[in-house]
Amino acid sequence: xxxxxxxxxxxxxxxxxxxxxxxxxxxxxxxxxxxxxxxxxxxxxxxxxxxxxxxxxxxxxxxxxxxxxxxxxxxxxxxxxxxxxxxxxxxxxxxxxxxxxxxxxxxxxxxxxxxxxxxxxxxxxxxxxxxxxxxxxxxxxxxxxxxxxxxxxxxxxxxxxxxxxxxxxxxxxxxxxxxxxxxxxxxxxxxxxxxxxxxxxxxxxxxxxxxxxxxxxxxxxxxxxxxxxxxxxxxxxxxxxxxxxxxxxxxxxxxxxxxxxxxxxxxxxxxxxxxxxxxxxxxxxxxxxxxxxxxxxxxxxxxxxxxxxxxxxxxxxxxxxxxxxxxxxxxxxxxxxxxxxxxxxxxxxxxxxxxxxxxxxxxxxxxxxxxxxxxxxxxxxxxxxxxxxxxxxxxxxxxxxxxxxxxxxxxxxxxxxxxxxxxxxxxxxxxxxxxxxxxxxxxxxxxxxxxxxxxxxxxxxxxxxxxxxxxxxxxxxxxxxxxxxxxxxxxxxxxxxxxxxxxxxxxxxxxxxxxxxxxxxxxxxxxxxxxxxxxxxxxxxxxxxxxxxxxxxxxxxxxxxxxxxxxxxxxxxxxxxxxxxxxxxxxxxxxxxxxxxxxxxxxxx
Numbered sequence: 001x002x003x004x005x006x007x008x009x010x011x012x013x014x015x016x017x018x019x020x021x022x023x024x025x026x027x028x029x030x031x032x033x034x035x036x037x038x039x040x041x042x043x044x045x046x047x048x049x050x051x052x053x054x055x056x057x058x059x060x061x062x063x064x065x066x067x068x069x070x071x072x073x074x075x076x077x078x079x080x081x082x083x084x085x086x087x088x089x090x091x092x093x094x095x096x097x098x099x100x101x102x103x104x105x106x107x108x109x110x111x112x113x114x115x116x117x118x119x120x121x122x123x124x125x126x127x128x129x130x131x132x133x134x135x136x137x138x139x140x141x142x143x144x145x146x147x148x149x150x151x152x153x154x155x156x157x158x159x160x161x162x163x164x165x166x167x168x169x170x171x172x173x174x175x176x177x178x179x180x181x182x183x184x185x186x187x188x189x190x191x192x193x194x195x196x197x198x199x200x201x202x203x204x205x206x207x208x209x210x211x212x213x214x215x216x217x218x219x220x221x222x223x224x225x226x227x228x229x230x231x232x233x234x235x236x237x238x239x240x241x242x243x244x245x246x247x248x249x250x251x252x253x254x255x256x257x258x259x260x261x262x263x264x265x266x267x268x269x270x271x272x273x274x275x276x277x278x279x280x281x282x283x284x285x286x287x288x289x290x291x292x293x294x295x296x297x298x299x300x301x302x303x304x305x306x307x308x309x310x311x312x313x314x315x316x317x318x319x320x321x322x323x324x325x326x327x328x329x330x331x332x333x334x335x336x337x338x339x340x341x342x343x344x345x346x347x348x349x350x351x352x353x354x355x356x357x358x359x360x361x362x363x364x365x366x367x368x369x370x371x372x373x374x375x376x377x378x379x380x381x382x383x384x385x386x387x388x389x390x391x392x393x394x395x396x397x398x399x400x401x402x403x404x405x406x407x408x409x410x411x412x413x414x415x416x417x418x419x420x421x422x423x424x425x426x427x428x429x430x431x432x433x434x435x436x437x438x439x440x441x442x443x444x445x446x447x448x449x450x451x452x453x454x455x456x457x458x459x460x461x462x463x464x465x466x467x468x469x470x471x472x473x474x475x476x477x478x479x480x481x482x483x484x485x486x487x488x489x490x491x492x493x494x495x496x497x498x499x500x501x502x503x504x505x506x507x508x509x510x511x512x513x514x515x516x517x518x519x520x521x522x523x524x525x526x527x528x529x530x531x532x533x534x535x536x537x538x539x540x541x542x543x544x545x546x547x548x549x550x551x552x553x554x555x556x557x558x559x560x561x562x563x564x565x566x567x568x569x570x571x572x573x574x575x576x577x578x579x580x581x582x583x584x585x586x587x588x589x590x591x592x593x594x595x596x597x598x599x600x601x602x603x604x605x
Contacts, residue, residue, distance in 0.1 A: 001596045003481040003517045003574050015496035016503060019484050019514050024222055034503075036228035044189040044196075046176040047169050052193045055152045055167045058127060059194075062150075063090075063097050067126035071104040073286060074112055074132040074183065077270040081213030082131030082154065082184040084239075084289035085206045089191045091292050092202040098292075106282050110275055110366050114140035114151075125149055132156070132183025132213075134166070135173065141165035154187045180223040184213030188229075207233035208242055209289065215259045216267035218448070220510040230259055231505055240294035240314040241285070245269065248318060259508030269321035275366040276328040281320050288317035328367060335363045335371040339385070351465050352472035354383040357417050362387070369420035369451065376422045380479050382432045382472075383424075384454055386417035415458040416443055423450035426479045429472065439467040481574045481593070483517045490543045492518060497547060497588035500577040515574050515593065518549075522568045530559040549575065551592040561597070570599035 006022040013021065020030050032040075044052065062069050073083040083104060091098040105121055114130065114137045122128070128144065128151045130137075136159040141151055144165075151166035158172045169190060171181050181189075188210045191203035211233025214226060221227045234257040237243050245266045246257055253261035273285045287293040293313060300309040301316060339356055348354055354375055363371060368385040376383040391414040423432030433449045436442050441464040443455035456464055485496060500514050507513035523541055531538045539551040539559055551558075562569050573595035580589050 001481075001572060001574065001594050002476060002478055003483050003486070003515070003572075005486055006482050006484055009485065015485075015493075015499040019500060020511075022484055023511050029224075033224065033227070034506075036224055036231070038228070040224040040228045042177055042189075042225055044193045046174065047171065047186070047189060048174045051167055051169050051174075052190065055169060055190065056194055056197060058150045058152065058167065059129075062127040063094055063101075065126075066097070066101060068101050068103065068124050069127040069129060070122065070125045071102065072114065072117075072128065072130045072133060073104055073106050074130075075107045075110045075274050076132075077216035077267050077274070078182045078184055078213040079112075079132040080270055080274070080286055080289060081209040081216075082182075082187045084286065085184055085187050085191065085209050085213075086129060086131055086154070088206055088209075088289075088291055089194070089202055091290075092205070093194075093198070093200070095292070104286075106279055106286065108279060113137045114144075122147075122149060127152065130154065131187045135159040135163070135168055135170050138163055138165070154183060154190050156181055156183050156186055178223050178225045180220040180226045182214045182217040182219050184210050184217075185219075185226070185229065205238070208237040208239050209233070212239075212242055212262060212266065215262050215508065216270065218263075218451075218509045221259065221506070221508045222510045227511075230508070234258065234262070234505070239289060240291060241288040241317055242266065244314055244318055245321075254504075256504060258505045260504070260513065263508065269325050272325040272328045273321050275370070276331065276364070277320070277324045281324055284313065284320050285317045288314040328370070331364060332367055332370050332374065335367060336374055338362065339371065339375060343379075349379065351469055352381060352475060353465065353468045354379055354381050355461075355465060356383075356385045357461065358385070358387045358419075360387055360389075365419065369422070372420045372422040373451075376424050380427050380477060381424055381475070382422060382427075382429050382435075382468075384419065384421040386419035386454065386456065389416050389418050389455075390414070391416070416455050417458065417461070418443075418453070418455040421445070421452055421454035425450065426481070427475050427477075428480065429475060435468065435471055436464075438471065439464050441467060479594075481515050481517065482512075483515045483574060485516045487516065487518045489518070489520050489522055490545070492516075492543060492545065492547045492590070494545055494547050494588040497577045497590065498579055498586065501579040501588065513576060515576060516590065517572070517574050518590075519572050520570055520598070521549075521573060522570050523562055523564075524568045525563055525565060528559070528563050530554065530556065546587055548580065548587060548589045549573070549592060550578075550589055551595075564600065564602065567600070567602040569597060570601070571595045571597050 010018060017027065017030055020033060021027055025033050071083050071087060073079055087098065087102065105117065107116060113134045126149060128149060130151060131154045133155060134153045135155045135157050141163045142165045144151055153166050153168045153170065155170045156172060162168050162173050169186060171179060171186055188203055188206060195201055195203050207229060211230040215230055219226045237246055237257060246253065249265040252265050270285065273282055296313045297310040298313050298316060300311040342356060343349060363385065365387060372383045372385045421432065423429045431449050433445050433452050436445045436454060441456060441460040443457055446453045528539065528541050531540055533556060537554045539554045541549040573592055575590040575592045578589040578591050580587050
């Protein structure tokens, strides 16, 4: 077990000040960071007033002329919430037009953007709204503009240039100061702009969806604006689906909606439907986010239902996400078993990057990223799960044996492997996308630093492995815990533990939940107990200063290994800070993440 102090302790800082400065928050900004306000929300005008005005004019003209519009639902939780925000908002203003003239398009898989639209999908459409996607769909922009269809893009993804054939509202392509705003945030700012034009305040009603989408898309909480919008949204959850999911998971979420609890117990269920659900299942979940659809009565599909039984749509959506998530988990476990066998057979651990080259159909491409995440965490190294792709390059048209049948004769097959790549922060690889590009062996790397799509031509595979082995030669094959404090033996500061434990709402992307380490903790028999041995065995170690160290999911054997009858056991441990309230008394706790026994001493009498 390895751990490392993030930076030297400043004795003048409180525990929370130490933690936040460790995460890059300037000391002078800490008070503001802990108590953000609406003053931390940037003006929508930074997105480009000309773009906003043009987009609003096109939208209002479409509504005034009673024409048809189409919303493209992007394939992730941010995409779902982005589209739900704009549709809910427009329904507040123009319910009849939304009911009769606004359609939406759902991708069949995990596609993004406009390139899988068919002529039938856009038949009769005057305006396309693309939240959270499509900034770089230049070909489609030109094509639809030529057909007289306007396009409004409300996006946050990087692109090479600003399209000339669509209205692009994008924080990455404008002077908007916060680059850690996802698609739903840009969509919300557009709604705020519409509010300013017509003197309404409907956008404020959808901050819960804004918070869900930005949290699910892992926007950095180091941004004051992002942190404020997420916390504000989680404090006013009203969306039918979101509220019901939070209520269903209240025990697991400890009755508090935080970036961490949502990332574990709500966002993955939406993403599971996007990745592994049928079109019908995706549709039911998306509609449950629309307040004018969520409470509709629809035929029940609950096991054991009777003919004619009805239920509210959002109730069925909750059951749907659970069923799909379970289905996805089974597929993920099967994929893990397949790839772990490949690790052994092909000795893949000899390289610093765990690279899987698969034949088509071995693993569903929609769960490749999930499997890569699991393997990265287990083996503590970057992981790429790639599938073989054959592209035709070149060719000529020929007649078939002198008949009038024309065939295409390819002259070359371009073979590459494409799929999902994941970095490994705990091994110190936080810029894996840059590392892949540094090799100059890749076909593309698109996405975030730690999670992105990767393509490598077959002839460059060996060179890619050689170069990443060299670049990453010094990384550890063992997990490294980056800790905020290291204590010796029983000298744990209870005030530090309580100070950190009172801010569960802070932890999320780039504001990692703190770990503390205890080095050389000597455990004697009178310090350790096994609680609930017949139910859920839990080890409790009580220090002289009343700090409790808790190890869940234990058993009698583990307890005996830590309990010396005639001496003491010395361990090093890493844990998280918590508190326990009982009868009005609040006591500090450390929840064990990992430990190792470093010494055993027996007294001889």
